[in-house]
Amino acid sequence: MVHQTTNPTIKTARSASKRIIAISTSPKRVSMHFTFKVVSLLTVIVVLESCSYKKDIDQLSKQELPRQQSENIYREKKLENEHDYENIRGRVDLKNVLIWNSQDFKSAFLAWERNCLSPSIPLEYFIKCKESNYVNPSNFNQIKQFFETEFNAYLLSEKPGLLTAYYEPILLGSRKRTNVYKFPIYKKPKDPLTLKISEKLHSRKKLKNGKITNQYPTRKKLIEEQLLHGLELVFLADSVDNFFLHIQGSGTILLPDGEKIRVGYAGSNGHPYKSIGKWLADRGEMPLSSTSMQNIKKWVSDNPSQQEKLFNQNPRFIFFKENTRPIRNSEGPIGTLGIPLTANHSIAVDPKFVKLGTPLLVIKNNIDNPGGYFMIAQDTGNAIKGPNRGDLFLGTGPEAGKIAGRTKFKGKFIVLVPK
Incomplete structure (x- = not known):
């Protein structure tokens, strides 16, 4: 993530919540749990067939993948090393959390309803969709009461984490x-070995945790040697916007004839993301606290001859695909759960610590700028690692981009776990 602007360090109240303990499961328990899961899913699906928000789930799940994610995450089985919430400590009474009462529950409920369209949310959250079907989506008090009565709230971790934000840019482009x-x-090549490279391709390096690492060359090599010729998807008008699209992972492209298309993540070259903001700070070009997207764009404008050198500090390269789903103004790009993100209410998290589909309250406890955000965990990101690490989706377009570019603060998560 590049959104590097920082706010003052936040001091938050201590809690007994210091860890999450994963639950081991015997083969017999797995079998019983699977049987219960199948029966419960059939029951819930029958109920949901009558819901007013019935959608084409299969169509949603086949759309663009999330920004900077290495693969699509579906929930037929639990993610490796993903934590359960059963043993979490630090119970919180939401009614005693001042910022809870001032949240925009109507908009947040839209994000929750989209949650219910995903075939990938955990069963315990999917079951709550039955109860939420009886909630009036325009009634503030009913929505607030639903989350208070159907869930228990817990502080996820004592140590504050870094919160940043991202958005979906609207860029000028052409198919030619x-x-x-x-x-x-x-576009992503069908196979690494189809690339026309003049020397031996070190594409299939040793396996790490069962996955191939560094499938493709670095960004610098891919571009300088024109290894992707013939795989062009869209041509953009601005090279800096092009680079930052790789950071955001998805965007809307405005074509010359006025048509809008959405492009999203299709894969990466397998190299780790490295911050160009940190590189600028290390060279004394600007303080690390000032390495926002806007300031980096200004630096590139002032130093055009250094542009490629700067961009090549990040070896990671993103491949894209076009999302053929019709663009609706109320919907953001498709997140990891296979559903549209909701501006100001969808958040990217580390699924090793926060289950996708989890409602959570982000606590921004700062004397000068107190507040919080009620979000739903619906996306992931390559740079999002740790229990209280999150990336807030703030919407589409330049205004959302301005806010996202300067959003950076320390905070904690209060996660809502089904009763």
């Missing part, structure tokens, strides 16, 4: 290269 539109984004 012209004198104006000349900076391409690329």
Whole structure:
């Protein structure tokens, strides 16, 4: 993530919650749990067939993948090393949390309803969709009461984590290269070995945790040697916007004829993300606290000859695909759960610590700027690691981008666990 602007360090109240303990499961328990899961799912699905928000789930789940994610995450089985919430400590009474009462529950409930369209949310959250079907989506008090009565709230971890934000940019582009539109984004090659490389391709390095690492060359090599020629998806008008699209992972492209298309993550070259903001700070170009997206764009504008050197500090390269689903103004890009993100109410988390589909309250406890955000964990990101680490989705367009670019603070999660 590049959104590097920082706020003062936050001091929050101590809690007994210091850890989450994963639950081991015997083969017999797995079998019983699977049987219960199948029966429960059939029951819930029958109920949901009558819901007013019935959608084409299969269509949603096949759309673009989340930004910077290495693979699509579906929930037929629990993610490796993912924690359960059963043994979490630090119970919180939401009614005693001042910022809880001031949340925009109507908009948050839309994010929750979209949660219920995903085939990938944990069963215990999916079951709560039955209860939420009886909630009036325009009634503030009913929505607030639903979350208070159907869930228990817990402080996830005592140690504050870093909170940043991201958005979906709207960029000028064309399906054809012209004198104006000349900076391409690329489709993912079908196989690493199909790349035309003049030397031996070190594409399939040793396996790490069962996954192939560094399948493709670095960003620098891919671009300088034009290894992706013929795989151009769209040509953008601005090289800096092109680079930051790789950071955001998805965007809306405005074509010359006025048509809008959405592009999203299709894969990466397998290299780790490295912050160009940190590189600038290490060279004394600007303080680390000032390495926002806006300031980096200004630096590139002032130092055009250094642009590629700066960009190549990040070896990671993102491949894209077009999302053919019709664009609706109320919907963001498709997140990891296979559903549209909701501006100001969807958050990217580390699924090793927070289950996707979990409602949570982000506590921003700062004397100068107190507050919080009621979010639903619906996305993931390559740089999002740790229990209280999150990336808030703030919407689509330049205004959302301005806010996202300067959003950076320390905070904690209060997670809502089904009763």
